[in-house]
Amino acid sequence: AYILMAKLESLPGGDRSQALDSLNRAIEALKDKPVDLSVAYIMRAQLREGKDEQIEDLRNAVKADSTNIDAWQALIAMQLHLERYQEALSDAKDLLAKDESNQMALVAAVEALVRLQKRKDAIELLDARIEKNPSVAMYYRIRAATYRAESYAEGVTDEERDAANKKAMEDLNKAIELDPRDAEALVMRGMLYYQEKEVEKANRDITDSLLIRPDSVSGVLMRSMVAAQEGRFADAIADMEMLVRADPNQLEWIRQLASYYQLDKRPRLAIQLLDQLLEAAPDNAAALRSRGDAKLSVNMHQDAIDDYEAAIKLMEANRDKADPEEFKEEYSGLLNNLSWVMSTSPKDELRDGKRALELALKACEATDYKAPHILSTLAAAYAETGDFENARKWASKAVELGKEQEHDQTEQLEKELESYEEDKPWREKQEIEENEKPLVVPSDSIDT
Template sequence: MFRLFSTHLQLIALVCFSISLTTLPRLTAQDAVADPPAENTENAAGDDQPAKDLDLESPAVDPGQEDLDEAAILRFDAKSTRELQAVERLLQSAIKKGLSGENAAFSKKMLGSVLLQKSQQLIAAMGQARGNQPLELRDEALRTLEQALANDPALVEAYLLVARLNLLPGGDKTAISEATTKAIEILKDTPVERSAALMLRALTWGPGEEKKRMDDLNAAIKDDPKNLEALRARAALRLQDDDISGAIEDMEQVLAEDPTNQQVAQAVVEKLAELERVDDALKLLSKALEAKPSEGLYRLRAILYRMQLKEDEALADLNKALAMQPKDPISLLQRAEISVARNELQAAKDDLRAAERIAPAVAAAEQAIIVRYMIAFQEGRMADAINEIKTLIDRDPSSDRYKLQLANLYIQDERPRQAIEVLSTMLDRDPTNVSVLRSRADAYLAVGEHDKAIADYERALKVAGDNADEFDLSGILNNLAWVLATSPKDGVRDGKRAVELGERAVELTESKEPHILSTLAAAYAETGDFEKARQWSTKAVELGKEQDHNQTDQLEEELESYKANKPWREKQETEENAVPILSPDDLIDT
């Protein structure tokens, strides 16, 4: 039956053909060498018994045998799409013509294998496709895999490919669950491979099915304790369930296997930081760094140290990161920020310029803009600082943080009315923002609109309640008490209320702030109790001198007024700064 083209192909063909030989009757050696018996002839020993007939009739050949044999030979070297299609056609033809027994089973196994390989080629082509072609190729690959599994239901690789293709956008999660479940059943004796299948199935469970996801992840990790993908997924699920200790345990295992996996470390560190578990995050990073030092992990730990205001430790880690990778622009920018905070402006400028030389695109990064803003602010270049913050706002118009910074810059640059405009826009969207209410009240004070300032302070206090930890409650109390005690407008002042607010502010600051002691003194003076006014004012002056306070001169003037039994009056009326703000193109080089 075989068409043999070489000794090599003869051997391959014989291997494949051995399946069909299993249907032949087994012959003994004696039978194989005996002469064929003649009809009605006696045996050689002269025995009277007639010789037994041997049935040497050739076995029946399946109608599709020739196509199957040819397919088996071609399959050995088939790699291209055309060659695989040729094998597929021959197998389909053999099955259609008719195969029996092991030939039928063998043909289906081979066809399943060919279709699996064909689907793999389609999947590989998806990476080079454009437009709608990837989706069309995905659908064709899925149809091909369906045919492969119809021919060989035990083809585990096909089930896993079905699952992975359906993980793509628009995929069928039910199909993923069904395919992975089949694969899990087939892989019962191969735990590492089954672990990967369990991980795939875990991805299919949606909201409300967290227990099923956790069960699959636990099973996957039991089968393969080094399945990093399953460990990462379980850590994320544990974080979601507030099982912080469990999540840290999983992440420690991941980092033990892959100490340089900064993405994993960063994900869990960010979550821990969000949950205010910075100490836990630091321990996790320190263990990772013990296993294998990495500039990225040093940089990440430096950020955590900065969150804890541990600038020395942060600087030490950034120096280590830069020792390992001197051309790391992110570490340079981090170190520049620390230098600005320490008023080491030249060092900050050097790091900023180095980062921008290494990666020019860094100049447009948010962190670089913030460093430039901080340098400009420290150097008193308010117009430049304002322009840098405006750049950040243009990128993210919804950022209240940057808008609030812009308003405060306007106030410091003696542009309070521009600040009021920015703050009013923010309050239109969120009327209960305490920080914005306080800032607009300060701006109203600066332009002498005391009634409006008092209204904003009162609203801020109402929203803040007793939450001194989240809000600068002492600052709001102090400023409101000050205007109620010192406003030149008779209808605005309220000495009794000012004393109440001032005492609370003093209590919150533990009598350690000279200007807040001064406010309480002004409040008592407004009520006519000049003895207490002089007592608190004297404490304010003494503390101011001790701290070298920048308002010590005014504190002394206030005390002299109270010694003369005169209340203090103050009306700020800032003249709007008329100097135009330069455009970003005119910024001074820092």
């Protein structure tokens, strides 16, 4: 009766405190009925507010009935959610000892090992599974995901990254061979093809995956990225708008949509969207940078400078929390963009050659003087200070590297060099003509 009362009070319009009271009474009354007691603990865990209390109830549910797979899986999922990876790993291993075929426990164990930086242990766990049963496609897919995690690990060399990605591709090929309808494996292989710039193959895999699972978030996300890579920005925007509408709390998706607006020459739409994002998350440095870029493209130079300055302060304040490689890439880009506008703005009151040079030198150091567009900014800063000898030196180097790297703005770099050869500083007034073509109406089919 207590369980029934708790179920009724847990329904919309019910009294949560009454439901908890009923479950407390049920737990007292069911001490000698372990199966029912385990169920009662799970129900109470769902109603309790404290995370530790929820864990305690789920742990008690497992103790009461160690055969209750739902209790085990809920406990492991909660541990992962709370980033208690060692506990999650221990519980997942215990469940696998009882139920070797439990897919959730296997996936959780692998995720926990990866999070604990024990990727080799994760691979060994999957190696053993594959050796025992080589016809299970899922094992290859999960191992491929682990190899992919290995390729992104901090400090990994280019050779190690390539080797990990090669193994991931081999596993994905095998997974798809065993199960051609494995939509997740198709998306993962599509991502690898995309990364390797084999866009046609990526497009094929993503299309196939969405025929199998039309509501796949990762599939739609990858389809938008492939479309953008092919210059089909309207299609990329349609997919990303669909994702954002399905989950408007995914700030990274909103920023990605804004970048697609910018690429499609719709900077004012990008600014409008980023204004909304920054209202919700004013400390989002990446969004500030994106809005600064968009404002710069419509000649709002002072506003762009303000956004860049704010983003730099936020990044410097949070440097210790950031991934070193990601920080270096984002930070150098910010320094570069702020230096560029301070060097090249046609508005006299905004230019500051000394500060621009300091910023450009920092950006060059962060990129080991190997980024043509950042060397171009250094040249512009020197030109603004009147040092045309150094401006020509670094502009020449930018052109040289641009040709070596087949940079898409090499022609622009050559024009800048010509200006410095005439002892003229570079001035740039961006005023993108807004794309007025109507956008494709996105689908409503996705369900996150």
